[in-house]
Amino acid sequence: MKAGGSRRLKPVLPAVTTTVQSSMLTGMSPSKHGIVANGWYHREQAEVQFWKQSNALVHGEKVWETARKRDASFSVLNMFWWYNMYSSADYSVTPRPMYKADGRKIPDCYSHPSSLRDELQAELGTFPLFHFWGPGSSIKSSRWIADATMLAHRQTHPTLTLVYLPHLDYPLQKYGPPTRSADAAAWNAVREIDVVVGDLLDYFAKHNVRPMIVSEYGIEAVDDSIHINRKLREAGLLHVREEQGLELLDAGASDAFAVVDHQIAHVYAGRGFARMNELIDMCQSIPGVEHVLDRDAQKQWNISHERSGDLVLISDSKHWFSYDYWLDDAKAPDFARTVDIHRKPGYDPLELFIDPAIAFPKLKIAWRLFQRKLLKQRALLDLIPLDTKLVRGSHGRIDQPAEIQPVVISHQPLPDGEELPCTMVRDLILASLFDV
Numbered sequence: 001m002k003a004g005g006s007r008r009l010k011p012v013l014p015a016v017t018t019t020v021q022s023s024m025l026t027g028m029s030p031s032k033h034g035i036v037a038n039g040w041y042h043r044e045q046a047e048v049q050f051w052k053q054s055n056a057l058v059h060g061e062k063v064w065e066t067a068r069k070r071d072a073s074f075s076v077l078n079m080f081w082w083y084n085m086y087s088s089a090d091y092s093v094t095p096r097p098m099y100k101a102d103g104r105k106i107p108d109c110y111s112h113p114s115s116l117r118d119e120l121q122a123e124l125g126t127f128p129l130f131h132f133w134g135p136g137s138s139i140k141s142s143r144w145i146a147d148a149t150m151l152a153h154r155q156t157h158p159t160l161t162l163v164y165l166p167h168l169d170y171p172l173q174k175y176g177p178p179t180r181s182a183d184a185a186a187w188n189a190v191r192e193i194d195v196v197v198g199d200l201l202d203y204f205a206k207h208n209v210r211p212m213i214v215s216e217y218g219i220e221a222v223d224d225s226i227h228i229n230r231k232l233r234e235a236g237l238l239h240v241r242e243e244q245g246l247e248l249l250d251a252g253a254s255d256a257f258a259v260v261d262h263q264i265a266h267v268y269a270g271r272g273f274a275r276m277n278e279l280i281d282m283c284q285s286i287p288g289v290e291h292v293l294d295r296d297a298q299k300q301w302n303i304s305h306e307r308s309g310d311l312v313l314i315s316d317s318k319h320w321f322s323y324d325y326w327l328d329d330a331k332a333p334d335f336a337r338t339v340d341i342h343r344k345p346g347y348d349p350l351e352l353f354i355d356p357a358i359a360f361p362k363l364k365i366a367w368r369l370f371q372r373k374l375l376k377q378r379a380l381l382d383l384i385p386l387d388t389k390l391v392r393g394s395h396g397r398i399d400q401p402a403e404i405q406p407v408v409i410s411h412q413p414l415p416d417g418e419e420l421p422c423t424m425v426r427d428l429i430l431a432s433l434f435d436v
Helices: 017-026 063-070 114-124 140-155 168-173 185-205 228-234 277-282 293-299 361-373 422-434
Strands: 003-012 039-042 048-052 078-079 089-097 109-112 162-163 212-214 224-226 240-243 246-249 256-261 264-269 289-293 313-317 319-323 406-411 417-419
Touching: 003 422, 017 422, 039 256, 039 264, 039 361, 063 078, 063 162, 063 422, 078 140, 089 114, 089 140, 109 114, 114 140, 114 319, 140 162, 140 313, 168 185, 212 422, 228 256, 228 264, 256 319, 264 277, 277 289, 277 313, 313 319, 417 422
Parallel strands: 003 417, 078 089, 078 162, 224 319
Antiparallel strands: 003 406, 039 048, 089 109, 212 406, 240 246, 256 264, 264 313, 289 313
16 A cells, blocks of 8 residues: 555445456446346246356456457466356366265365366365355465465466455454454454465565455445345235245246345346336335335446346345245245355355354254265255344445445555546556556
């Protein structure tokens, strides 16, 4: 910061990981690049899909493609920025567990070229997937990514290196943003990631690499969630089907349901739905909902896209949206109490917690693993709570106080102004590469 400077960044809506990263790399808004959230409803398939990885989902020219046009010798190493599979990047590494037929999820990662994954894991050990996400998330995953980045950089000598370090995100969702009154764990997370970033900066300084640090969003303190899907169900719009006593969202049969992602929710209406004004009025009346964007309003917020919901809801600063659609916890689907990012119709921050009602969680984990490994049973790791009040931090909104806005910190001087749009990060990268 002393050598170059820092500025606040204005994120795009929604201020979530994949959307903002895509805007930084393409210089486009979600209405153009199409990443309207970390997941969305695929109308033709009648399925909600989260955390997909194909780079073909991101429309628009990526920053490295532009750079390659200017300099044919340009190369890029992408370490864990999202939509990192099957891209035009020269080298890439991204999380990719192995899913076995017996239900096991085995830690692993994916790379291009494939030999890079083998070389990194031979040197550093298996990518610590269960420290990347879930109740066991910790600094270990960001440390592995940083060490892998330095190792891959020494091998590939790229012109541009992109590194995503997720650690600070998760403790701040669990404990809230670090304030004087916040849990000491939030401040400890800041110190932990500062050490890892410092090691990267020291390494890159020795290799004459110009560093730039960016964050996608600021996390603000929240009190509780908005159960938008329960509201839609109580209004007779959301439908479920019951299987073995448990309830599953029947998206294709619903008149309206919500795909939630932190502080925003995409509400999708069924074919031929003719009560949109009633739906808008209902959503506007729900406590905690601050904005209801119809198709016209979505254009003004730069989130108008065929993937977007018929309505986009934004919460107030104290709330976030849960995906919960059941009215009785006894009928919650079996995956609700597990870490299952692909099956849930929305983002679930409760996957960061172990249910406090479990008296001896380590003993339960050991028993479940015993059932799986020795008894060859498909036992669920049903450790995740359903109490949404446990979550203390969230993000997604773009109207935030200056002190918690995301930032860009650059070794080089930055444009004038206290705040820059996150879409400008692409231009800042190109300016640093080509001394513009």
